[in-house]
Amino acid sequence: MHEYVSITKAAQIIGVTPKTMRVWDNEGVLKSYKTPKGHRRYSLDEIESLALGRVSNVVNIDNKVYIYSRVSTRKQCESGNLDRQTQRLQKYCLDKDYEVVEIYNEVASGINDKRPKLSKMLSNLEGVSKIIVEYPDRLARFGLNYLILMLKNIGITVEFVEDAESKSINEDMTKDIISIITCFSTKLYGATGGKKVRKTLDELAVLK
Incomplete structure (x- = not known):
């Protein structure tokens, strides 16, 4: 039997x-x-x-990964931040003996819930076991734990290279917070009021 x-x-x-x-x-x-x-x-x-190795044509996906890298602004991308971030992640994967199946680079705010590259990656998770990201905030500002739990439930691990936030990450967060306040200010006070609030917050961010 x-x-x-x-x-x-x-x-x-x-x-x-x-x-x-x-x-x-x-x-x-x-x-x-x-x-x-x-x-x-x-x-x-x-x-x-x-x-015992008696079945052929088997592909082990346990070392196959995606890389996801992100910066918040076009200026950061043009200054090479996105390329350097991706290169650090590639080196990390090389040191870990991971096979990088695809790299997803994105220029978008961490609070933006309509990121094309992130959406494309999450819609195509067959054949990989991990997603490699430099910092938690590179993947998402809000709802990160829910996203990690969802991926874990389908067998995907999110692996962060670093847990601590660098100065540039904190600067990104400041920009995101300003964007949130501007968005709500625009809804409350109209476009002109929102622009005035944005200008004031930008000036305060420079002075801090």
Whole structure:
């Protein structure tokens, strides 16, 4: 009688993540069986054969990653900040022996929820196990923990190179806060009032 194991147990036997198991399943490398409740089960014989290297054409995605880099303004991009950030992330991946599948570079505010490159990356997560980002705020200013949790639930890890914020990051945050206040001021006082508030805040930011 055949014995079947869960996706978590199968991944442990082979030494990969459940995310990799799902990719193999979708590509037809492995065949899973669904329980009445929709849970995947795998033949223990097939899993043990794979663990011993007897199944060919298997791609392990555990070291395959995306890079996401972002700066807030076009001026920062033109001064080379975005390129340098990307280069640091590439070096980090090289040192970690990660295979970079694709690099997503973006020029947009961290509070902008309509970032084309970020949206494209999040819509195409098959075949990678990690997203490499320099700082947490490079990925998102608000709702970051929800985004990380969502990605974790589908087998994607967000790996930050640094936890501490540099001076340039703090400057970016100041710009984002000014943008938020300007947005609400415009809604409350109209475009002219919003511009006046923005001008005052910009002057205060320079003086601080």
